[in-house]
Amino acid sequence: MSDLFDLIVIGGGPGGYVAALRASQLGMNVALVESTHMGGVCLNWGCIPTKALLRSADLYHTLHHLKDYGLSAENPSFDLPSVVKRSRGVATRMGRGVAHLLKKAKVSTFDGRAQLAGRQGDAHKVAVMKDGQKTAEIQAPHVILATGARARQLPGLETDGKHIWGAREAMTPDVLPKKLLVIGSGAIGVEFASFYRDLGCEVTIAEVADRIMVAEDPEISAQARKAFEKRGMTIHTNTKVGPLQKGEDSVSTTLETPDGTVDLTVDRVICAVGIVGNVEELGLEKTRAKVDRTHILTDEFCRTDEPGLYAIGDVAGAPWLAHKASHEGVICVEKISGRSPEPLHALNIPGCTYSHPQVASVGLSEEKARAAGYRVKVGRFPFLANGKAVAMGEPDGMTKTVFDAETGELLGAHMIGPEVTEMIQGYVIARTGELTEAELSETVFPHPTISETMHEAVLAAYEGALHI
Incomplete structure (x- = not known):
């Protein structure tokens, strides 16, 4: 050779x-x-x-x-x-x-x-x-x-492979913890939180920022928090996690929240605080x-x-x-x-989070578009008004679009709900192909599909939504 x-x-x-x-x-x-x-x-x-x-x-x-x-x-x-x-x-x-x-x-x-x-x-x-x-x-x-x-290691929150898990230990647990603390609410954190909550664990998420999933549009992250709490998670934002004190088979810490300190003892901790x-x-x-x-x-x-x-x-x-x-x-x-x-x-790279519900997005959030100086048109369409989502028993979700009011450029698209990670590519293609609301409005979406919410969210931005 x-x-x-x-x-x-x-x-x-x-x-x-x-x-x-x-x-x-x-x-x-x-x-x-x-x-x-x-x-x-x-x-x-x-x-x-x-x-x-x-x-x-x-x-x-x-x-x-x-x-x-x-x-x-x-x-x-x-x-x-x-x-x-x-x-x-x-x-x-x-x-x-x-x-x-x-x-x-x-x-x-x-x-x-x-x-x-x-x-x-x-x-x-x-x-x-x-x-x-x-x-x-x-x-x-x-x-x-x-x-x-x-994975990033923070002082006082270092993973040890036994009580304080990184992603590898969280993927290959030897026991199912009854109580779990997840530090960090990015994609990795909320995906593990979803997995363990669905298996019956009591899950607490602690996030230092003022909202979970800070990479997402604030409206979407707010809906995600509501959905996670509905599934039984406890979520603390604007929260600092104190040093982790390891017991024989548990971990104790203090959460400094806006409402005061919370003493917490769990079986395991997952650290998901960046890379x-x-x-x-x-x-x-x-x-x-x-x-x-x-x-x-x-x-x-x-x-x-x-x-x-x-x-x-x-x-x-x-x-x-x-x-x-x-x-x-x-x-x-x-x-x-x-x-x-x-x-x-x-800005043409989609982000996907496979929690329950799923979250997907591409481009600018409404907040960032306004901060960048754009005059925007915003469209929203709830899954509750979509026949396929209701038939699936998954009516909790939303599609949101952000357009440049002057040119019709799709500045961003944001989705929360079932299988949105499979659908976001439609908006990615639109951004890559530099399509405007005109082409998207005239695109025929198949019925009955959840993808129809994508069409309706475009129409809604221009006050033309048909089903709300």
């Missing part, structure tokens, strides 16, 4: 492996270095296995409400090890699929950690390390860093690449200040989403190959 390649990709997550596959399609000789699992955190310990867990929990929740559908089942129950086993099996299967795709594409894979080891002429040298020993040294004129990120980029021990100090608050700075085509060195995905900054990483990988490789890809437009 030659040690000289056209491209070296460091990291086999959704950014790295997609970049490697696209480079192979474009005729490059590609090496990919991965130290742990092909597919990265997303496939092995994030996006995919958590959706398997949430599916099990959602079905279990539905079994307890069969009477609402004219059905019955005696004493529904679950087996936690089997639920976890299924989730791990899904991740394993998808990981094997990624390995197969790389093999099929003739991408050379190296097992180990990569370190930039200087240059030889126009080529970057990369050392592959395994168990402290160098197992290979490879070279390429182009190197893409796709090393991802890891930090994996920039250590890469050899970046030997390059011109700049790092700001654990993230590598890049331009619109993922280039760092070091010629031939690129960064994509979580290590390159927000939004920290797998589909953003994959798209950056494609853009980066196509630019390297001499093509003319469009730069990534961050």
Whole structure:
């Protein structure tokens, strides 16, 4: 195997492996270095296995409400090890699929950690390390860093793998806690809160900001809070969590809320307070690449200040989403190959949260659009007025649109309710294609579907909604 390649990709997550596959399609000789699992955190310990867990929990929740559908089942129950086993099996299967795709594409894979080891002429040298020993040294004129990120640790709230869980422990619990504290209400926090609540846990969410899901439109986050509380969660915002005191099989803390202090004792704690980029021990100090608050700075085509060195995905900054990483990988490789890809437009990247109810959005919130100086038209349509949602027994939801009143540009779209993560792509296509309210209003949406709320929310922005 030659040690000289056209491209070296460091990291086999959704950014790295997609970049490697696209480079192979474009005729490059590609090496990919991965130290742990092909597919990265997303496939092995994030996006995919958590959706398997949430599916099990959602079905279990539905079994307890069969009477609402004219059905019955005696004493529904679950087996936690089997639920976890299924989730791990899904991740394993998808990981094997990624390995197969790389093999099929003739991408050379190296097992180990990569370190930039200087240059030889126009080529970057990369050392592959395994168990402290160098197992290979490879070279390429182009190197893409796709090393991802890891959970942020805060003083007094550090995970220990037993009482205080990070995402991995939360995905593979050895016991089902009766009482659970989730610190942080971003996508990761509320997804785990939904999973454990649906299995019967008493769940408390503590959020330091003034509302949950701060990345979402305030109106949507308010509706999400109402829905979560309706399902039995306790939610504290504007709340600081005191140091965690571990007992033999419990954790105690004090929540400083706007209404006073709350003493809380739970069985387990899940910390979901953000991430930090994996920039250590890469050899970046030997390059011109700049790092700001654990993230590598890049331009619109993922280039760092070091010629031939690129960064994509979580290590390159927000939004920290797998589909953003994959798209950056494609853009980066196509630019390297001499093509003319469009730069990534961050406001066209959808965000999806797979809680119950689901939340999805793209573009600007109403609040941010107004702050940016737009005069806006806003449309809202409740799922309660949608026949399919009512027939499904899922009438709690809403679609909201935000338009530029002067041009008709769709500035943002925000959804909460069943399967909205599958529908948001319609608005993403509209933004990418630069469609206006005129084209969206004339689009025919199938009946009966929940997607009709998307049409009605467009019409509502221009005072033309038909079913409210």
